[in-house]
Amino acid sequence: MEIQTNEIVSYIKELVHIPSPSGNTEAAIDFMKSFLEKNQVSFKTTNKGAVIATIRGEDDSKHRLLTAHVDTLGAMVKEIKSDGRLKLDLIGGFYWNTIEGEYCSIHTNSGKTFSGTIMMHQTAAHVYKGMNELKRDEKNMVVRVDEEFHSKKDVEEAGISVGDFVSFQPRFEQLDSGFVKSRHLDDKASVAILMYVIKQIKVNSIKLPYTTHFLISNNEEIGYGGNSNIPTDTVEYLAVDMGAIGDGQATDEFTVSICAKDSGGPYHHGLRKHLVDLAEKHDIGYKVDIYPYYGSDATAAIRAGADIVHGLIGPGIDASHAFERTHIKSLKNTTELIHAYLKSPLV
Numbered sequence: 001m002e003i004q005t006n007e008i009v010s011y012i013k014e015l016v017h018i019p020s021p022s023g024n025t026e027a028a029i030d031f032m033k034s035f036l037e038k039n040q041v042s043f044k045t046t047n048k049g050a051v052i053a054t055i056r057g058e059d060d061s062k063h064r065l066l067t068a069h070v071d072t073l074g075a076m077v078k079e080i081k082s083d084g085r086l087k088l089d090l091i092g093g094f095y096w097n098t099i100e101g102e103y104c105s106i107h108t109n110s111g112k113t114f115s116g117t118i119m120m121h122q123t124a125a126h127v128y129k130g131m132n133e134l135k136r137d138e139k140n141m142v143v144r145v146d147e148e149f150h151s152k153k154d155v156e157e158a159g160i161s162v163g164d165f166v167s168f169q170p171r172f173e174q175l176d177s178g179f180v181k182s183r184h185l186d187d188k189a190s191v192a193i194l195m196y197v198i199k200q201i202k203v204n205s206i207k208l209p210y211t212t213h214f215l216i217s218n219n220e221e222i223g224y225g226g227n228s229n230i231p232t233d234t235v236e237y238l239a240v241d242m243g244a245i246g247d248g249q250a251t252d253e254f255t256v257s258i259c260a261k262d263s264g265g266p267y268h269h270g271l272r273k274h275l276v277d278l279a280e281k282h283d284i285g286y287k288v289d290i291y292p293y294y295g296s297d298a299t300a301a302i303r304a305g306a307d308i309v310h311g312l313i314g315p316g317i318d319a320s321h322a323f324e325r326t327h328i329k330s331l332k333n334t335t336e337l338i339h340a341y342l343k344s345p346l347v
């Protein structure tokens with residue numbers, strides 16, 4: 001089956017433009033719900049705000065679950081300064097220098113959105129000497145809101161308050177070279193792949209061997225996205241999340257990364273071998289890898305006590321939790337492996 005990567009990339013584009021930092025993911029979940037409705041896939045919403053779509057298979061006694069998460073990194077207004085600038089608290093695991101200079105949106109409780117820039121307070125080169133040596137941290141970095149704010153009172157009167165969510169501009173670009181660069185490819189690239197797979201199953205009336213759930217989780221970046229609401233008949237649980245690239249890593253931007261172990265320990269050996277066998281059999285480009293500082297929703301599920309066979313695969317994402325990039329080859333290989341996996345027997 002020819003994979004239409006353009007369709008996957010267009011889903012990525014739509015998804016990354018919907019702000020959804022962990023804790024404020026309703027709009028992204030609503031987007032997923034309307035996608036599922038459009039494709040006539042039944043789904044449930046959990047109290048935690050996630051969506052579980054279900055496609056019934058030939059065997060309804062043993063289930064399979066795949067998950068990807070729509071929540072992303074983000075921030076929250078921590079303090080309103082006397083000069084009208086905002087201090088931030090970060091949501092998720094990343095460093096301040098990776099958001100320096102980023103345009104952002106502040107989402108108020110009343111539903112208003114303000115535009116701003118995240119930067120060092122002492123950015124002006126004509127005023128501050130040696131600012132390059134200052135630490136990028138919660139003390140020095142602020143949001144300059146694009147409004148005529150002169151004081152804390154001005155900000156408060158506009159409706160901005162402590163606890164408001166802040167999202168970062170994705171700066172999405174699709175290039176002729178096949179690269180896709182954008183913030184939040186972790187894990188919206190995988191959500192897009194699952195959307196594509198779900199649509200293919202429906203459009204081509206593909207009969208799956210087992211009832212299969214697709215959990216679109218919304219709290220992965222803070223550690224507890226897919227750790228509950230796992231349907232009781234679930235035997236296998238495959239997290240589809242980004243592969244980590246860097247010095248010493250096997251993962252790249254062109255293959256599907258199959259995770260052998262991350263910070264949470266080894267993934268299920270039998271399932272990992274099964275995934276490797278499927279990749280070999282179907283001529284799918286893959287890399288087996290270990291991620292040093294990483295925990296997936298599959299690990300979160302195991303930690304929460306779920307008795308499942310757990311695995312993790314995903315597209316390779318360069319400069320993760322920062323200036324993310326991947327290639328359509330990686331999207332294609334990941335999609336092909338998921339298709340092969342869905343049609344395969346349980347391990």
Ligand SMILES: [Zn+2]
Pocket residue numbers: 186187221321
């Ligand atoms: Zn992440």
